[in-house]
Amino acid sequence: MAQLDRRTFLAGAAVVAFDPATSRWLTSLPENTTGAVRIPHLDGELVTDEVALAEAATDYGNLAHNLPRAVLRPGSVDDVVTVVRFANEHGLTVAVRGQGHSAFGQAQADGGVVIDSRTLATIHEITPDHAVVDAGVQWLDLVRTALGVGVAPPVSTDYLGLSVGGTLSVGGIGGASQHHGLLVDNTLELQVVTGDGRLLTCSDTEERELFEAVLGGLGQFAVIVRATVRLETAPTSARVYTLTYPEVTDLTAAQRTALADGRFDYLEGQFVPTDDDGFVFVLEAGSWFTTEEPDDDALLAGLAPSGVDVVDMPYFDWLNRIYETVEQIEALRLPSPWLNLLVPDAATDEIVTELLTTLTPADAGGVALLYPTDRTLVTRPQVRVPEGPVFFLLALLRAVSPPDDAEAARLLADNDALYARVRAVGGTQYPVNALHLTTADWRAHYGERWPLVRQAKDRYDPRRVLTPGQGIFG
Ligand SMILES: Cc1cc2nc3c(=O)[nH]c(=O)nc-3n(C[C@H](O)[C@H](O)[C@H](O)COP(=O)(O)OP(=O)(O)OC[C@H]3O[C@@H](n4cnc5c(N)ncnc54)[C@H](O)[C@@H]3O)c2cc1C
Numbered sequence: 001m002a003q004l005d006r007r008t009f010l011a012g013a014a015v016v017a018f019d020p021a022t023s024r025w026l027t028s029l030p031e032n033t034t035g036a037v038r039i040p041h042l043d044g045e046l047v048t049d050e051v052a053l054a055e056a057a058t059d060y061g062n063l064a065h066n067l068p069r070a071v072l073r074p075g076s077v078d079d080v081v082t083v084v085r086f087a088n089e090h091g092l093t094v095a096v097r098g099q100g101h102s103a104f105g106q107a108q109a110d111g112g113v114v115i116d117s118r119t120l121a122t123i124h125e126i127t128p129d130h131a132v133v134d135a136g137v138q139w140l141d142l143v144r145t146a147l148g149v150g151v152a153p154p155v156s157t158d159y160l161g162l163s164v165g166g167t168l169s170v171g172g173i174g175g176a177s178q179h180h181g182l183l184v185d186n187t188l189e190l191q192v193v194t195g196d197g198r199l200l201t202c203s204d205t206e207e208r209e210l211f212e213a214v215l216g217g218l219g220q221f222a223v224i225v226r227a228t229v230r231l232e233t234a235p236t237s238a239r240v241y242t243l244t245y246p247e248v249t250d251l252t253a254a255q256r257t258a259l260a261d262g263r264f265d266y267l268e269g270q271f272v273p274t275d276d277d278g279f280v281f282v283l284e285a286g287s288w289f290t291t292e293e294p295d296d297d298a299l300l301a302g303l304a305p306s307g308v309d310v311v312d313m314p315y316f317d318w319l320n321r322i323y324e325t326v327e328q329i330e331a332l333r334l335p336s337p338w339l340n341l342l343v344p345d346a347a348t349d350e351i352v353t354e355l356l357t358t359l360t361p362a363d364a365g366g367v368a369l370l371y372p373t374d375r376t377l378v379t380r381p382q383v384r385v386p387e388g389p390v391f392f393l394l395a396l397l398r399a400v401s402p403p404d405d406a407e408a409a410r411l412l413a414d415n416d417a418l419y420a421r422v423r424a425v426g427g428t429q430y431p432v433n434a435l436h437l438t439t440a441d442w443r444a445h446y447g448e449r450w451p452l453v454r455q456a457k458d459r460y461d462p463r464r465v466l467t468p469g470q471g472i473f474g
Contacts, residue, residue, distance in 0.1 A: 015039060015046040015070055020090050023111070025070045037090070040082050044075030044119055056097055056114035061434050062335045063408060064105025066469065068095075068114045075119065077191070077199065077225045083113060084223065084465065085197035093468045096223050098136065098163025103338040104434040106218070107166070108469040117165055120225060126151065130188055131231055135165030135224045140320065142229075147316050152234035154180040156319050158268075159326050165224040170432050171216045171383045173373065173393060175266035175286065178259055181377035184215040186230040192222035195461020199225075213456040216382035218431060219467035220453075221460040235288035238266075238318035241299065243283040244307035248352050251281035251370070252392070254303045256345075258285060259372050259390065263299055268371040273361035279368075288315060335400040335408040336365070337434035339415045343394050344386040345372065347425035352394065355418070363411065365398035382453075384428045384445055393430065394422075412436065431470075442472045 017026040019036040025048050026036055039046060052071040072083050087094045093112030100107055108114065117136035125132040126146055131153075133142055139153070140160035146152050155176040157167060168190075172183025180186060189203040192214055200222075202211035213221045241264075245251045251269055258267055266286030271279040283305065287294035296310060343351050352370060359368070372392045378385050385391055396415075400408045415435050422428075428445060429435065443450045457464070457473060464473055 015048055018086070018090060023069065023092075039086065042072075042075065042079045042082060044073045044079050046070050046072050046083070046113075052116075055100075056116065057108055058100065059097075059103065059105065059107060060101040060330060060336055061103035061105075061338065062333050062403075063103070063337060063412070063434055064108060064469070066105055066108040066110035068109045068112050070113045072113055072115045073119045074115060074117070077120070077193070080115060080120075080193045080223055080225055081197055081199050083115065084193050084195065087113060087465045088195075088197055088463050091463075092465070094223075094465050095467045095469055096135070096165060096219060098166030098169075099138065099161055101159075101162055101166065101432075102469075103336060103432060105469040106432070106467070110468065112468065115223065117163055124226070126231070128233070129231055130228050132226065132228050133164055134226055135163060135168075137164050138162065139164065139167065140323065143319055144316065146231055147234055150234055151231040152315070152319070153183070153229060154186055154232050155183060157183070159322050160320055161323055161326060164227050164229070168215060168224055168227060169217060169219045171380075171430065173430065175268040175284070175371065177373045177377065178267050179262060179265065179374075179377070181379060182216075182383060183229070184380045184383060185377060187215060187227055188230060189228035190214060190224055191226035192224050194222045195220075195457075195466040196463065203228075209456065210460060212381055213453075213460065215380045217456075218382075218470045218472065220470065220472060221456050221466070223466070235315050236290045237288065238313055238315050239287045239289065239294045239296075240311050240313065240318060241283070241285045241287070242307075242309040242311075243285070243300075243303060243305035245281040245283065246306055248279075248281050248356060248370070249349050250304070251283055252349055252352070252372070254283050254305065255372050256390070257302055258283070259374065263287075268369060271356075271359075271364060271368040271370065273364075273366060277360060279356070279359075279361065279364075281370075286318060329399065332399075332401070333403075335403055335405075337398050337400070337408060337411045337415055338365075338396065339398065339418060339433050339435070340393065340395045340430035341419065341422045341427055342385050342430055343392045343422055343427045344388050344425060345390040345392065346388065347422075347427065348372075348392045348394075351422060351425065351427075354421075355394075359396075363398065363414070364396050367397060369393060369395035369397070381449060384431075384447070384449075386426050386428055391427075395430075437471055439472070439474045 095109035121136040264285040
């Protein structure tokens with residue numbers, strides 16, 4: 001999705017006042033109006049035009065469309081503070097929309113205000129070991145700029161067109177998480193606007209409770225406006241191994257072997273459709289280098305694939321490998337009921353073998369992801385992962401093509417059933433999904449942490465202003 005510049009947002013009619021009696025935003029304040037409240041000064045703009053509202057009611061999933069009444073394109077952090085305080089005073093809800101790659105309305109605010117973070121997108125600082133960026137920065141821009149001076153984040157999501165704020169609100173998992181944890185585990189400091197409108201800085205040593213609430217906090221406690229994220233020296237090249245297996249349990253066995261000794265820098269896996277409407281199972285691995293090439297024999301020892309493909313490419317090209325494909329798919333606006341589950345290692349073979357008795361490539365949206373990671377590196381408490389040293393991400397990146405409401409409803413029901421099945425064996429959801437979730441489901445999701453989640457909500461967002469689209473507090 002394109003970056004918004006100031007010229008683009010001048011196109012909308014700016015709001016100047018709010019009428020609490022009718023909950024209407026006004027673009028002019030007639031002299032005889034009683035009761036309308038003038039909006040405090042904004043460096044950016046608050047708009048109510050149809051195009052802006054419709055965009056804010058759309059996301060990657062194309063399944064939920066909740067219209068806000070206004071969209072803020074902030075020109076500064078102060079604008080976020082102003083609008084969040086205004087929302088508190090007038091009983092409004094607020095949600096931030098980063099790149100809108102949620103699947104089921106998580107970044108929407110029915111009748112409320114959506115903050116479009118694309119206008120807060122400055123990279124403030126890049127050093128050898130960290131970057132300071134606005135929440136609306138896309139990882140693609142950070143990675144490109146950082147690689148220009150030889151550094152990069154230790155872990156990246158598969159797709160870089162996500163905002164920093166949106167990703168840190170859910171976790172940020174990728175093939176390097178086996179060595180470095182999630183993006184939230186590599187976040188050093190945040191600047192946030194709490195749900196009650198306080199601008200605060202938090203980290204492991206300052207306002208720690210807030211820091212831990214916000215990282216992976218699904219936008220419930222504060223708006224992230226700026227983040228300091230870890231960087232490290234980057235390689236120049238990636239050697240990418242594509243190893244094929246006929247059975248899914250051959251894939252998981254090879255992945256466990258590779259995870260155990262950490263031989264690859266990157267480790268993922270996929271179900272790839274075959275011509276006969278089935279799947280082959282692919283271990284996708286990467287080894288990074290700058291001068292000394294990886295030792296193929298050592299890296300492939302004991303993995304016993306039925307097919308091997310090895311390709312070298314620039315490290316940036318690898319990190320950015322799916323950007324254009326995602327943009328093309330997104331342009332089709334297909335209903336996309338995604339499901340990402342985290343399955344305990346001990347139950348993974350049973351769950352995926354059972355799933356594959358009915359799953360078709362069409363049900364999986366073409367490609368499904370399956371890969372393990374090291375649970376001990378996932379340290380932020382809001383990210384709910386299964387017990388045990390290892391869990392697998394199972395991701396069905398579903399898309400309904402051509403669009404069909406009945407088929408979308410069938411896949412949504414299937415998501416609910418598969419989530420229930422995975423929960424029954426101690427699994428969790430990676431919360432970016434199209435799932436029908438009740439408050440009871442969320443309580444179960446957070447488990448023993450639920451009282452702390454509620455306490456943090458009471459402390460930082462007592463009027464329940466922030467991020468209603470997650471549906472956590474009803
Ligand atoms: C094609 C694609 C590939 C993906 N690949 C990966 C992957 O490899 N790994 C992975 O972990 N995830 C992946 N995801 C999921 C992705 O990380 C989440 O959907 C993420 O939330 C998207 O970021 P966004 O900027 O689009 O967030 P949005 O959809 O805009 O927002 C997500 C949630 O965060 C809230 N939010 C957004 N910005 C802020 C902020 N500044 N402060 C507080 N709350 C905020 C929103 O209100 C919403 O509730 C992928 C998604 C897609 C569509």
